[in-house]
Amino acid sequence: MNVLVYLLPMALGLGLAGLFAFLWSLKSGQYDDMDGAALRILPNDDLPNEQ
Amino acid sequence: MPETVDLSIFARPRGDGVSQIELALEGVSCMGCIQRIESGLKALPGIVDARLNFTNRRLMLAWRDDASGPAQAIAALERMGYRAHPFQADGAEQEEVRQARWLMKCLAVAGFAAMNIMLLSVSVWSGNVTDITPETRDLFHWLSALIALPAAGYAGQPFFRSALAAIRARAVNMDVPISLGVLLALGMSLVETVNHAEHAYFDSAVMLLFFLLCGRYLEHAMRRHTRAVAGNLAALKAQTAHRFHANGELVQVPVSALRAHDRILIRPGDRVPADGVVIGGRSEIDDGLVTGETAPRAVTTGATLYAGSVNLGGTLTVRVTAAGGNTLIDEIERLLDKAVASKSRYVRLADRAARRYAPVVHTTAALTLAGWLIAGASAHNAILTAVAVLIITCPCALALAIPVVQVVAAGRLFRQGLFLNSGDVIERLAEADTAVFDKTGTLTLPEPRVVNTASIDPDLLQVAARLALTSHHPLAAAVARHASQCRPYDGATEEPGRGVRAMIDGVEARLGSPEFCRIADGFEGADHPGRSVIAFHHGERFTLLTVHQSLRPDAIATVRALAALGLDLHILSGDRDAAVEPVASALDIASWRGGLTPADKVAALEAMKAQGRHVLMVGDGINDAPALAAAHVSLSPVSAADLSQAHADAVFLGERLAPVLDALATARRARALMRQNLWLAVIYNLIAVPVAVAGLVTPLIAAAAMSGSSVLVTLNALRLSRSTKSAAAENRPAAIAAIATEAPA
Numbered sequence: 001m002n003v004l005v006y007l008l009p010m011a012l013g014l015g016l017a018g019l020f021a022f023l024w025s026l027k028s029g030q031y032d033d034m035d036g037a038a039l040r041i042l043p044n045d046d047l048p049n050e051q
Numbered sequence: 052m053p054e055t056v057d058l059s060i061f062a063r064p065r066g067d068g069v070s071q072i073e074l075a076l077e078g079v080s081c082m083g084c085i086q087r088i089e090s091g092l093k094a095l096p097g098i099v100d101a102r103l104n105f106t107n108r109r110l111m112l113a114w115r116d117d118a119s120g121p122a123q124a125i126a127a128l129e130r131m132g133y134r135a136h137p138f139q140a141d142g143a144e145q146e147e148v149r150q151a152r153w154l155m156k157c158l159a160v161a162g163f164a165a166m167n168i169m170l171l172s173v174s175v176w177s178g179n180v181t182d183i184t185p186e187t188r189d190l191f192h193w194l195s196a197l198i199a200l201p202a203a204g205y206a207g208q209p210f211f212r213s214a215l216a217a218i219r220a221r222a223v224n225m226d227v228p229i230s231l232g233v234l235l236a237l238g239m240s241l242v243e244t245v246n247h248a249e250h251a252y253f254d255s256a257v258m259l260l261f262f263l264l265c266g267r268y269l270e271h272a273m274r275r276h277t278r279a280v281a282g283n284l285a286a287l288k289a290q291t292a293h294r295f296h297a298n299g300e301l302v303q304v305p306v307s308a309l310r311a312h313d314r315i316l317i318r319p320g321d322r323v324p325a326d327g328v329v330i331g332g333r334s335e336i337d338d339g340l341v342t343g344e345t346a347p348r349a350v351t352t353g354a355t356l357y358a359g360s361v362n363l364g365g366t367l368t369v370r371v372t373a374a375g376g377n378t379l380i381d382e383i384e385r386l387l388d389k390a391v392a393s394k395s396r397y398v399r400l401a402d403r404a405a406r407r408y409a410p411v412v413h414t415t416a417a418l419t420l421a422g423w424l425i426a427g428a429s430a431h432n433a434i435l436t437a438v439a440v441l442i443i444t445c446p447c448a449l450a451l452a453i454p455v456v457q458v459v460a461a462g463r464l465f466r467q468g469l470f471l472n473s474g475d476v477i478e479r480l481a482e483a484d485t486a487v488f489d490k491t492g493t494l495t496l497p498e499p500r501v502v503n504t505a506s507i508d509p510d511l512l513q514v515a516a517r518l519a520l521t522s523h524h525p526l527a528a529a530v531a532r533h534a535s536q537c538r539p540y541d542g543a544t545e546e547p548g549r550g551v552r553a554m555i556d557g558v559e560a561r562l563g564s565p566e567f568c569r570i571a572d573g574f575e576g577a578d579h580p581g582r583s584v585i586a587f588h589h590g591e592r593f594t595l596l597t598v599h600q601s602l603r604p605d606a607i608a609t610v611r612a613l614a615a616l617g618l619d620l621h622i623l624s625g626d627r628d629a630a631v632e633p634v635a636s637a638l639d640i641a642s643w644r645g646g647l648t649p650a651d652k653v654a655a656l657e658a659m660k661a662q663g664r665h666v667l668m669v670g671d672g673i674n675d676a677p678a679l680a681a682a683h684v685s686l687s688p689v690s691a692a693d694l695s696q697a698h699a700d701a702v703f704l705g706e707r708l709a710p711v712l713d714a715l716a717t718a719r720r721a722r723a724l725m726r727q728n729l730w731l732a733v734i735y736n737l738i739a740v741p742v743a744v745a746g747l748v749t750p751l752i753a754a755a756a757m758s759g760s761s762v763l764v765t766l767n768a769l770r771l772s773r774s775t776k777s778a779a780a781e782n783r784p785a786a787i788a789a790i791a792t793e794a795p796a
Binding site for chain 2 (some may be wrong): 004008011012015016018019022023026031032033034035036039040042043
């Protein structure tokens with residue numbers, strides 16, 4: 001059962017990391033424009049040589 | 052006349068010399084628009100940032116204060132083909148956004164806690180049937196407690212607060228048994244953990260919160276979505292007024308910036324932006340939106356104007372009077388106050404269910420405790436069983452049963468172009484057994500139409516329509532609607548109150564009053580109430596166009612379908628009998644009354660209410676507002692006056708009357724599903740409670756039963772959207788198109 005010593009903190013740590021990542025993304029407004037985000041990925045204007 | 056636009060009341064300083072403004076945009080439809088708008092605006096001098104929110108079609112614009120700012124941006128947008136309207140989120144909408152974020156945070160915390168505790172719980176459950184050591188189990192239980200207690204303390208707040216508020220008001224709502232169940236489950240689990248027991252219910256408590264928060268968040272998201280669209284519509288509809296500055300300069304300002312004693316200019320075709328008294332000019336005024344009267348009223352110096360009327364004739368100078376400074380609006384305000392105050396607070400189906408449910412559950416738990424004590428069980432075991440009963444009956448399915456149906460139904464209605472102001476509208480709509488319609492602008496279209504197009508030479512109509520494009524007159528707008536291309540003739544000039552003329556192909560053409568077109572009187576139908584005749588004259592050729600308020604295109608079919616649904620139909624109009632009668636007979640509605648004041652309408656509704664009817668009121672005018680507030684449930688077309696929309700329970704878009712029918716049909720179906728869901732929840736309890744009373748409930752059973760019933764109820768609610776998906780999908784483009792074209796120019 002010694003494996004629990006590091007498995008448990010790891011599981012909880014990962015969970016907490018996920019929670020904080022989500023709260024951060026919520027706070028930074030990433031869910032404010034769900035439809036726009038789906039469209040903004042489409043244009044290729046970040047590729048300089050594309051013409 | 053030089054004119055500047057003053058948008059300063061919408062701008063907000065952001066610090067460091069930068070101000071920002073929010074604009075509601077029309078015409079944004081694709082990804083290309085986002086790029087075009089943002090890059091186009093950022094290229095302008097002085098614009099610091101432009102970001103388009105595609106979900107709610109709003110543009111956030113930031114500019115350096117020394118630059119010319121939003122006015123040039125709006126002009127640039129206009130050149131790109133988008134119309135922008137300054138927008139300011141009202142307090143209610145900001146509050147919704149704040150609430151939704153808070154709920155989302157609660158949901159995130161509850162989700163995290165539920166996942167991690169379930170991880171530990173599954174280990175305990177499988178360990179209990181194999182070889183877990185008591186020490187490891189205790190460790191897992193303590194860890195669960197460590198996660199569950201703070202998480203529930205945070206994520207449970209929406210329920211605890213609402214339950215506390217209800218208890219303080221000496222009432223019971225659904226949140227009381229929920230809060231009790233969660234707190235008892237946590238408390239008991241903690242005691243059991245201290246005593247090294249085999250079972251703890253931390254997972255049940257937190258999972259319960261997670262499911263309930265999902266339901267609550269969905270409900271909120273629905274309300275927020277409709278409010279955002281309604282806010283945009285309001286911004287698109289919001290008018291500007293032409294105000295004289297002290298130095299005589301004319302400035303275009305938003306209506307909200309008008310104050311009493313301001314002097315404003317009202318041009319032909321403008322809507323009167325505020326109540327006032329005419330101090331210069333003479334004209335004719337269409338009071339259709341205010342009183343329902345369709346015949347124009349002649350006004351001159353000293354006459355009173357009401358906000359919402361349309362100026363048909365000449366240019367007027369008006370002094371704004373203080374709000375409530377005139378008798379008609381005062382009367383309506385007084386009636387409104389009374390109607391709102393006397394409106395019996397509707398008790399939602401969910402709260403009615405909670406009132407019956409909570410006592411039953413709590414009595415069952417108490418009886419279980421007493422029963423086990425009498426049967427000789429230890430106090431510890433008896434309490435454990437009683438608490439297990441409370442946990443298993445915690446109304447998870449019951450609390451989801453109604454919101455989920457509401458969300459699905461509201462989503463469907465939204466796609467059909469109908470926005471609900473609150474969630475319980477659906478329940479109240481389903482109860483309606485009597486429908487009362489206003490005539491002007493509700494059964495008929497808000498703008499007049501040319502009705503004799505069939506008898507006019509199409510070529511001649513085209514020329515007349517293109518000529519009409521130059522005019523600001525509302526009747527000309529009815530003619531201009533027939534223009535196939537939006538290109539006015541060069542050199543066309545308007546003579547206010549008389550007509551437009553231009554040289555077309557070297558021959559003079561005139562469109563306007565028969566005298567203006569030099570056509571002698573003596574044609575039929577000119578004196579018909581609510582009907583106007585426009586003459587058109589081009590060289591040798593001439594024609595007469597009859598313009599009047601026609602019925603909404605699907606009014607007859609919709610009214611028939613409503614009658615077939617078993618509704619009792621009535622028309623209550625402020626217009627004269629002679630104008631109401633033909634509409635009533637065309638629609639086959641036997642019960643109609645004309646010439647009613649706002650007070651008469653309310654009295655008529657009260658009389659129906661006294662007979663025990665549930666009245667659905669559909670109306671648009673300011674004179675309908677008190678009746679809309681007094682009715683059991685009410686709908687307004689989007690062209691309605693602001694005051695009426697504010698007091699209607701739902702607003703529908705577009706030219707068609709069909710949304711009224713859709714709303715009723717969907718509401719009835721939704722209510723049936725809500726009932727089904729409540730019964731499903733009851734059946735779940737009938738099965739689960741005996742097991743709990745017998746003391747056989749383990750945490751595993753509790754978790755399975757709770758999530759099982761929640762999923763079942765949710766799936767049942769989703770049937771509402773599935774059964775009619777094809778119809779909704781067909782209507783979707785129509786609704787969006789309606790939003791795009793809805794804003795009256």
